Amino acid sequence: MLDFDAIVVGSGISGGWVAKELCERGLKVCVLERGADLNMNEDYSDNLDPWERQHFDRPKPDEAKSVYVVQSTSYAFKESNKHLWIKDSDQPYEVSEKTNFKWRRGNRVGGRSLLWGRASFRLAPHDFEANKLDGHGVDWPVRYGDIAPWYDRVEKFVGIAGNNDGLTQLPGGDNYLPPFDLTCAEQAVKNEMAKNFPDRDLIIARVANLKRLTEEQRALGRGQCQARNKCFHGCSYGAYFSSNSATIPAAERTGNLTLISNAIVTKMNYDAETKRVSSVDIIDSKTRETRRYSSKIIFLNASTVGSAMILLNSISEEFPSGLANTSDQVGRNFMDHVGGVWVEARVPGHKDEYVYGRRPTNAYIPRFRNFPEQQEPYMRGFAYQVYSGRSGAGGWRQGIGKDFKAANRTPGDWRIVLDAFGEILPHQDNRVTLHKSKTDKWGQPIAVIDAPMRDNEIALMKAAQKDAVDILTKTGCQDINPGKTPNDDGTNLGRRTHEMGTIRMGRDPKTSVLNGWNQAHDVPNLFVTDGSFMTSSAVQNPSLSYMAFSARAAHYAADLMQAGAL
Amino acid sequence: MDKLMMQRRDAIKSLLAISAASALAACTGKTEGGEAKPAASASLKYASEGNFLNAYEMALVAALAQTIIPKTDTAGAIEAGVPAAIQGLASEWGDDNFRKYTRAGLLALDKYFKSVGGQAFADQSEKQRESLLSKYDADVFGGKVKDDFYRNFKSTVATAYYMSEPGASEELIYEAVPGDWKGCVPFSEIGRTWAT
Numbered sequence: 001m002l003d004f005d006a007i008v009v010g011s012g013i014s015g016g017w018v019a020k021e022l023c024e025r026g027l028k029v030c031v032l033e034r035g036a037d038l039n040m041n042e043d044y045s046d047n048l049d050p051w052e053r054q055h056f057d058r059p060k061p062d063e064a065k066s067v068y069v070v071q072s073t074s075y076a077f078k079e080s081n082k083h084l085w086i087k088d089s090d091q092p093y094e095v096s097e098k099t100n101f102k103w104r105r106g107n108r109v110g111g112r113s114l115l116w117g118r119a120s121f122r123l124a125p126h127d128f129e130a131n132k133l134d135g136h137g138v139d140w141p142v143r144y145g146d147i148a149p150w151y152d153r154v155e156k157f158v159g160i161a162g163n164n165d166g167l168t169q170l171p172g173g174d175n176y177l178p179p180f181d182l183t184c185a186e187q188a189v190k191n192e193m194a195k196n197f198p199d200r201d202l203i204i205a206r207v208a209n210l211k212r213l214t215e216e217q218r219a220l221g222r223g224q225c226q227a228r229n230k231c232f233h234g235c236s237y238g239a240y241f242s243s244n245s246a247t248i249p250a251a252e253r254t255g256n257l258t259l260i261s262n263a264i265v266t267k268m269n270y271d272a273e274t275k276r277v278s279s280v281d282i283i284d285s286k287t288r289e290t291r292r293y294s295s296k297i298i299f300l301n302a303s304t305v306g307s308a309m310i311l312l313n314s315i316s317e318e319f320p321s322g323l324a325n326t327s328d329q330v331g332r333n334f335m336d337h338v339g340g341v342w343v344e345a346r347v348p349g350h351k352d353e354y355v356y357g358r359r360p361t362n363a364y365i366p367r368f369r370n371f372p373e374q375q376e377p378y379m380r381g382f383a384y385q386v387y388s389g390r391s392g393a394g395g396w397r398q399g400i401g402k403d404f405k406a407a408n409r410t411p412g413d414w415r416i417v418l419d420a421f422g423e424i425l426p427h428q429d430n431r432v433t434l435h436k437s438k439t440d441k442w443g444q445p446i447a448v449i450d451a452p453m454r455d456n457e458i459a460l461m462k463a464a465q466k467d468a469v470d471i472l473t474k475t476g477c478q479d480i481n482p483g484k485t486p487n488d489d490g491t492n493l494g495r496r497t498h499e500m501g502t503i504r505m506g507r508d509p510k511t512s513v514l515n516g517w518n519q520a521h522d523v524p525n526l527f528v529t530d531g532s533f534m535t536s537s538a539v540q541n542p543s544l545s546y547m548a549f550s551a552r553a554a555h556y557a558a559d560l561m562q563a564g565a566l
Numbered sequence: 567m568d569k570l571m572m573q574r575r576d577a578i579k580s581l582l583a584i585s586a587a588s589a590l591a592a593c594t595g596k597t598e599g600g601e602a603k604p605a606a607s608a609s610l611k612y613a614s615e616g617n618f619l620n621a622y623e624m625a626l627v628a629a630l631a632q633t634i635i636p637k638t639d640t641a642g643a644i645e646a647g648v649p650a651a652i653q654g655l656a657s658e659w660g661d662d663n664f665r666k667y668t669r670a671g672l673l674a675l676d677k678y679f680k681s682v683g684g685q686a687f688a689d690q691s692e693k694q695r696e697s698l699l700s701k702y703d704a705d706v707f708g709g710k711v712k713d714d715f716y717r718n719f720k721s722t723v724a725t726a727y728y729m730s731e732p733g734a735s736e737e738l739i740y741e742a743v744p745g746d747w748k749g750c751v752p753f754s755e756i757g758r759t760w761a762t
Contacts, residue, residue: 049742050729050762055651055659062661181749227747354753357744358762393738393759395717395724398707400634400700405737408728411759 004030004258004295005561007280009265009310011035012111014530014546015301016243016251017154021554022299023256027561030293031251032263032282034302035086035108038244043108044234045080053080074104074497076115076232084108084115084234092440093305098452102494103305109261110244111303112497113543115232118208118240118361119385120160121540122151122548124169126371130423131536134379137333137426138506140535141516144171150548157250158241158547159217161225161361162206170203170366170540177211179204183355185347185388185414186363192475200368200471202386207361208241208544220249227357240360262286266444267314268298268323268526276525276566277323283442297525297557297566301550304334304499304532308432309447311503311513324503324520329513331433333426333501334449335537338382338457340484340491341420343468345477346413347388354390354411362387365418365471367539369463378459382422383539384468390414416477420464421496423539425456430493432502451493461486498542503532518553525566529553618657618665623672625688627652630675631723633695641732643723651726671715678702734761 005027008015015031022029057078064072071077071085086107095101106112125144132139148171156175163179164172182190182204190202209225210217222245223237231240238245251257263282269292271278279294300307308331314323322330363386370381391412399407430451438446465486472480493499506512509521518533520526529550531542560566612618619627631643631652643649656668679687683698690698703720705711727733734740740761 049731050734050740051731053729055655056725056729058659060659060661061664065661180747184750187750227744228742352753353750354756355747355749355760356751356756357741357747358760359747359749390759393724393728393761395634395721398703400703401636401696402638405635405638405640408724409738409758411753 002294002296004028004293006030006297006299006557007032007293007295008299008301009280010111010301010303010306010530011109011243011248011259012106012301012303012530013113013116013243013543014550015299016110016113016247017547017550018299018301018527018529018554019251019257020247021551022558023251023254025555025558026254026256027558028256028258029251030258030260030295031248032265032280032293033109033111033259033261034264034285034306035106035111035261036285037261038084038108038110038114038234040234040236040244043083044236045078046228046230046233046236048080048233055079070102071104073102074115076117078232081115081233090441092438093447093449094435094438095448096450096452099449100492100494101449101451102492103447103449103499104494104497105303105306109259110242110248113242114234114244116242116497116543117541118231119364119541120155120158120162120206120208120544121364122171122173123147123538123540123545124171126169127536127538127540130380130538131426134374136379137536138504138508138511141505141507141512146516147545147548147552150552151544154544154547154551157216158208158246158544159210159214159222160206160208160544161211163203165201165203167201167203167366169368169371172206176206177214180207180209180211180359180361182363183359183388183414184350184353185416186386188347188350189386189416189472189475189477193471196474197368197471200365202363202365205361205364205385209360210239217246220246222246225360227359229358229360231360263291264442264444265302265310266290266442267310268300270314270316270318270323270523272316272318275523277523283444285442288442296561297527299554299557300503300526300528300532301530303530304502305432305447305449307528307530307532308502309434309445312432312434313445319522324513324522324526326522327510327513329504329511331431331502332428333504334430334432334451334493334499335424335426335501335534336493337496337498337537337539337541338422338424338453338461338491338493339420339495340486341418341461341465341468342483343418343465343472343480344483345416345472345480347416347477348414350414369467376463378463379425379456380423380460381539382420382460382464384418384420384464386416386418388414388416416472418468418472420461420468421539421541422457422460422464424493424537425454426501426504426536427451427454430501449493453487453491453493458487458491461491498531498537500531500534500537500542503528504535505533506535517556518549519556524560527553527557612657616657617653619653619668619672622686623669624649624653626672626676626686629688629690629695630699630719631727633692633699634720634723635727640737641730643727646727646730646732648723648726648730651730652722655722667715671719674713675716675719728761 011033086105131137225239312322365384367381393408434445505514628649635643738761739758
């Protein structure tokens with residue numbers, strides 16, 4: 001009678017996980033993806049040498065200003081991978097006066113899992129307690145212990161290179177692949193930090209690149225990381241984790257997966273008799289044909305903004321303000337990570353040392369403020385992504401001719417950068433809503449974002465800048481450039497592409513949309529496991545948490561179905 | 567320095583005058599001052615189909631590029647295809663602002679080197695080019711002369727060269743597939759700057 005056991009809306013990093021787990025549990029699963037099919041042979045651009053990349057692989061200014069005005073502001077946007085990004089002209093949205101939100105989004109099967117930075121950190125026990133302790137937002141309905149086994153499970157399948165590190169504020173797993181090395185400069189700063197800052201450490205990031213291949217990953221057709229650092233072009237080796245390299249192939253080999261691309265989900269239909277969501281409506285982005293698909297359970301994984309828009313657009317007599325929205329929390333508490341602090345310095349010495357290969361990740365200074373106790377005037381904390389290397393050949397130096405060529409044959413000084421990522425507090429008024437009259441080219445209401453940076457975010461970044469200068473100074477770095485002051489344009493939502501919170505979990509159906517199993521309080525066969533479920537943002541790059549919660553919710557839903565409860 | 571700035575302003579003015587004359591029949595836009603000016607696209611003449619920089623400008627580009635990066639035991643800028651890459655940026659990649667900026671900058675450099683060298687830079691002897699450009703480069707990088715166009719041009723020449731096949735794999739060192747990463751090795755084991 002029904003088309004499928006389960007529908008998953010979105011094939012990105014969380015939807016891919018849901019599809020894999022449900023398919024492996026024997027459910028017939030349909031994934032609806034608004035983007036187009038991806039053909040690795042045609043769509044990946046990782047095998048081009050620099051001289052095969054036209055115009056230094058920079059997007060054409062005319063096209064960047066018209067078609068890709070938002071997307072092209074991402075560091076990962078290149079001329080040769082632009083087809084993996086949504087065209088801004090296809091996705092208009094509005095922002096309030098004080099909001100400078102940049103909505104970067106994938107446009108292919110796999111979504112942003114093709115384009116992510118691959119840092120894979122767990123939230124810590126104190127992150128799940130933060131809201132309860134300081135009263136911002138609502139309490140997470142789960143604790144670290146509930147999620148830890150699922151972190152273990154996804155880390156093993158994903159394949160994460162890194163160390164356990166033994167840090168309370170950044171718990172590690174037991175299934176890591178060997179880590180990428182620190183550079184000489186990072187090691188030098190780490191050594192000096194140990195002497196000057198007993199509460200702080202510099203570690204190599206934990207990253208979803210296969211430093212070593214296991215049988216589990218080989219069976220999926222994945223290959224070992226070749227240290228090319230071409231990840232944003234797609235990886236022909238399948239060496240970094242994406243839906244395309246890992247979860248979709250795993251789901252496909254069960255024979256239970258139906259993947260439908262070019263399918264823009266516009267709304268979900270609620271059946272008042274069964275008190276269940278019964279089907280979803282789509283528009284085919286190519287043919288403009290509308291279709292309806294039905295299933296027993298539905299997972300929403302359309303991204304933090306996209307999923308909120310679908311719920312808000314799913315109006316019924318029972319849910320006049322949007323499906324599963326009796327709490328009025330859908331679209332609220334919109335978060336990202338706050339950035340905008342970039343402190344750079346020269347690391348003296350080590351001129352007789354260099355690197356081999358191109359590391360597809362960076363180093364990391366885990367959070368140290370307001371941990372384990374609240375001590376600062378601001379709430380929560382921040383961490384730093386750390387980049388380093390010797391400067392390369394270029395025309396920025398004086399001189400011409402033979403001498404210029406000779407000078408460029410030797411790499412320059414070691415440089416190091418501390419790039420802060422701060423926690424954004426959940427705020428009820430940071431909102432995604434639907435525009436009352438404006439629509440996109442498919443006739444769907446466009447998003448309106450009202451989510452300015454608030455006092456705590458600015459205070460965090462000011463502290464992060466001061467601490468970065470302090471760390472670099474006391475570890476012997478020189479020529480420190482503190483960068484811009486942290487309340488200017490660089491500090492805004494969407495800069496980090498870590499959108500979260502618009503369909504949050506909580507204990508109370510009056511103040512949250514989802515329960516501790518990512519299940520809608522109002523609609524028992526509806527689950528949401530993309531970043532929108534996050535009750536607080538913490539400071540860690542969040543994708544690994546989406547994966548762990550997705551796997552957990554999928555098994556919970558499959559258990560309920562087997563028990564006949566759904 | 568003042569003289570140079572005057573020359574650059576003159577060059578830009580004469581460029582605008584030419585384009586204004588050529589665009590009388592074209593649609594017009596407004597400048598910031600509200601004065602009618604030719605729409606940008608009409609002011610930008612292509613020398614031949616698909617090529618924005620004309621033969622004279624390209625001779626200057628090639629001469630500057632090859633003086634910055636001459637042929638040694640490895641390819642120079644011309645052998646590495648740098649002038650073609652710069653033509654590609656101006657003709658296929660850039661927008662009208664970039665094209666205008668490029669033409670005006672080149673014209674200013676042309677005028678300067680004519681004034682100090684007695685003839686077009688491209689017609690000067692290799693020795694004279696080296697000596698004049700070396701001095702000018704030192705003036706710009708030493709802060710005596712402000713010329714952001716020259717800095718950008720030089721940077722583009724270097725990028726085009728070091729991303730070219732001979733620039734990356736013969737002058738510097740390039741591994742398409744390193745296979746592994748080592749974060750701290752003796753420089754002597756690598757020997758040269760990585761191209762990327």
